[in-house]
Amino acid sequence: MSSIRCNDLCKTFEQGGETIVGLDHVSLSIEEGEFVCLSGPSGSGKTTLLNAMGGLDTPDSGRIQVGDAVLTDLSRGQLADMRLQNVGFVFQAYNLVPVLSARENVEFVMQVQGVDARQRSQRVQEVLAEVGLEGLESRLPAELSGGQQQRVAVARAIASKPKLVLADEPTANLDTRSAAQLMGLFVSLNQRGITFVIATHDSRVMGYARRLVKLQDGRMISDEAQEPTAMVV
Template sequence: MSAIICKELCKTFRQGDEVITGLDRVSLAIDAGEFVCLSGPSGSGKTTLLNAMGGLDTPDSGAISVGEQRLDTMSKSALANLRLNHIGFVFQAYNLIPVLSARENVEFIMQVQGMPAAQRRALADDVLAEVGLAGMEGRLPSELSGGQQQRVAVARAIASKPRLVLADEPTANLDTHSAAQLMELFVALNEERGVTFVISTHDVRVMGYARRLIRMQDGRIVSDQAQQPQGMEPA
């Protein structure tokens, strides 16, 4: 069963008088339960493709489906509902709310979903424990290390039990040790929960965790290969 299907996706952007190609006839299918890395230099199109997969950006042409739902034909409200309930996002900058505790940051999505307070508190604590932050539920983001903040972001992403997690350069602000811990967490969630992971990165160390490596350049897929995961090699 395919988690994501992209067919002939095209996307351009304007910078003044210049037209920049974000995606150039990109087609691919990602099966449920896969662990995929999108690699390539800055401007290669990997973040644009990831945003299209998450319904954060709309391609100019082509078709994209997540599960059985066509994103390119959905209304804005339907897309918002899909993102809220079925797709988890992990960003380079963490995007935590600074005045909320770790628990409250994780609870926020569940509150939007309408979950009762006692239930979402218990679930938030369970998920924070799962990502290795038991005992830190009440800390503000400023009281956590970069690696711990990214773990809160992961907990927030998986709290609603999404079938798909999209991560954009998730290790960019982490040291090697914290990055390795985060990637091991992603692998565990993939293997134990069956969550499909698509991760954009230009970090060769992160690519070692992928079972499938898709390389992009100038908005196109230039290679798409299965590989044996090796973990994080020294930089």
């Protein structure tokens, strides 16, 4: 079963009286368990495509299906439920809730899902250990480094065991070492069956992908399978 299926997506924006093409007839299928990079220069449409796959943005035309759900047919509330149950997001700017500790940020999605406290606590311990943040659970985001914050964001994204993780420029604010550690974590999680779609223009990140989709001016200009070239640390 196809994990994500995008058919003929089009999206335009109005900016300063000018019409900008975000997506121009993009069609793409991503199978479960794939590790895909969407690449291209700024304004190429990779973030727009990623947001559309996550149900954060609605295309002007076309159809997106994630699992059994046709996103273009869902209401705002249903889209929120779909994201809650199926999608983990990792953003460039970490986007942690500043008034919640690392543990509480990771717990947040599960709390909204209604997972009971004991299960939550166990799962939080597991994922924080997995991302290497043991001992930092009670720190607020402001008390963590950029790399640590991004790890908390990853822990939050995977805590509820989503089928799909969408990451938008996840290494943009990280140093080389932190970026390599993060990508290693992504690869390891992908090997356990989580589908990863990463929007990036960082060639180091592309080296981890087994499939590279290139976009330019909203159009998909190539879609190629590749052997990962980057070394997992």
